[in-house]
C-alpha cells in the first residue's frame with residue numbers, strides 16, 4: 292500500500308461497497324434481479340455493481356438501462372451486430388445504440404427483466420459486456436485497420452484479444468482484475484498514425500524498433516540478429532478527469548509483442564495493489580506514478596514481471612498524421628477495399644444495425660469495425676462489388692464523403708442519457724455542424740469534439756476545437772454553455788489542447804465558432820467565396 296493509501300478507515304464509499312460485495316458477484320444474481328424488477332432491487336447493486344456486467348442504471352431514464360459491450364480492437368461480426376440489433380429492436384423508439392470513443396458500442400432502452408435472455412444471446416455469439424464499467428479495464432483499443440493496411444507495422448488484433456481474455460477470463464469475468472482502485476484504459480497502436488490516441492490511455496504500446504545488438508527477447512532469452520527488432524515503447528499514466536487531464540509519459544521501456552500481455556498484467560497488479568483507494572479523485576494510475584516517481588514505478592512493474600525491462604527505443608514510429616478512415620481504401624490484400632462510413636455522432640437504431648450487418652455480409656466478409664471517432668469500417672469489399680455497394684441507400688445517411696466538419700465530429704452521450712451531463716450534446720452538435728457548413732466553405736476537415744461535462748468522455752482535449760459542457764449565466768439566467776478548447780493535436784507529435792475561452796452560452800456559440808474556423812482553420816464565408824470567385 293502507498294503512503295496515501297489506504298486503511299479500512301479511509302476507504303472511499305466505492306471501496307466500502309466493493310469490500311462488502313465484489314461487483315462481479317452480481318453475475319450470479321441476474322435471474323433474481325430480473326424477477327425482482329429494478330424498483331425493488333438493492334440500490335447499490337442496481338446503481339453500481341451491475342456495471343461490472345456492463346449494465347448501467349440511467350437516472351435520466353429510470354428502468355431503461357444502458358449496456359456497454361466489450362469490442363476488442365473494435366471488431367465484430369455481422370452475426371454479432373444482428374444480435375445487438377435484435378436487443379435494441381425490442382424497445383421500439385426507446386432502443387438505440389451508440390458507437391463510443393473507445394471503439395465500442397452501448398445499447399439503450401434495456402429492461403432488467405430481459406437481462407437473462409440478453410446474456411444468453413450474447414453468449415451464443417461470443418459477445419461479452421463483462422467488466423466494462425466502474426473500476427475495471429475499459430474496452431481495449433487497437434488499430435482500426437489492423438490486418439488490412441499495407442503500411443501497418445503490427446497487426447494488433449490478436450494481442451488486444453489476448454489482453455481482454457486475460458483480464459476477463461475469456462469474457463466470463465475475472466475477480467483478479469475486477470477491483471482496481473479506478474477505471475483503467477489500455478491501447479495498442481499498430482500503424483504510423485496513432486489511430487488509438489495512445490497518449491490518453493493509462494497504459495499504451497507505441498510501435499518502435501530497437502537496433503539489434505544481440506540480447507533482446509525478454510520472453511525467450513534468445514539472441515537476436517543485428518537487424519532492428521519490432522516492438523513497442525510503453526507510455527503510462529494518460530487520463531482525463533474533471534480534476535486533471537494528463538497525457539501519458541514514457542516509461543522508458545520497450546517490449547517485444549510477446550511480452551505485451553505480461554506487461555499489462557504486471558502494470559495492473561501494481562496499480563491494483565498500490566493505487567490510492569482513499570480519494571477517488573486521485574486514484575488513476577498517474578497519481579501513483581507521481582507519488583512514487585517513475586523509477587520506483589518502473590522497478591515495481593519489473594518486480595511483478597519477474598525480469599528487467601529494456602530501455603525505450605530512442606524514437607517511435609508514429610510519423611504520420613492521423614487518418615479518419617472515412618471513404619474507400621485499398622487493402623493490402625489485392626482486389627479488396629475497406630470502406631469507412633461516417634455515422635453521425637455514432638448513433639444507430641435497430642434498422643441501421645440490421646442493414647450494416649447485411650451490407651457487411653453481402654459486400655464484405657461479414658466483418659464490421661468501429662473507430663474511436665465513433666464511425667464504422669466495412670472491410671474486405673471486392674473491387675467488383677464496390678460500385679454497387681456505394682450505391683446502397685444507407686450510404687446516403689452513413690456517407691463515405693461527408694462535409695468537412697461533419698466528417699470529424701465526435702460527441703459524448705450528453706444530457707439525453709447521462710446524469711453527469713451539464714448540457715445536451717449529440718443533437719446540438721449535429722445542428723451546429725449543419726449550420727456552420729451551410730455558411731462556410733472548408734479546404735480540410737476540422738475536428739470538433741463535444742463533451743457534456745468535465746469528465747471528458749468526448750475527448751475535447753484532443754480536438755482542433757473542443758467544446759466542454761458547463762453552466763453559465765446570462766442576463767441573470769443560468770444557461771447551458773461550453774468552455775472552448777483548442778490546440779489538440781493527434782497522430783504524430785500528439786499533444787493535448789487547452790481551454791481558451793470559458794462559459795460561452797450555447798445560444799451564442801455559432802458566431803464564435805464561425806470566427807474561430809475562419810481565423811484558425813482557413814474557413815471562408817460562402818458569400819465571400821462567391822464574391823471572390825465571381
Ligand code: SRM
Pocket residue numbers: 347349357359389390391392393394395396397423429430474476491529530531532533534575702703704708709710711746747748749750
Ligand atoms: Fe466516460 C463516466 C460515457 C469514454 C472519462 N462515461 C462515464 C459514464 C459511465 C457516466 C455515467 O454513468 O453516466 C458515461 C455513460 C453515459 C452513457 O449513458 O452513455 C460515460 N465514456 C462514455 C462514452 C460512452 C462516451 C461516448 O459517447 O463515446 C465512452 C465509452 C467508452 C467505452 O466504450 O468504454 C466514454 N470516458 C471516456 C473517455 C475517453 C477515452 O477513454 O478515450 C474518457 C476520458 C479518458 C479517461 O478515462 O482517462 C472518459 N467517463 C470518464 C470519466 C472521468 C474519469 C476520471 O478518472 O475521473 C467518468 C466519471 C468517472 O469515472 O467517475 C466517466
Ligand code: SF4
Pocket residue numbers: 703704705706709710711712713742743744745746747748749
Ligand atoms: Fe456523461 Fe460527462 Fe461523459 Fe458526456 S463527458 S458522457 S456528459 S460523463
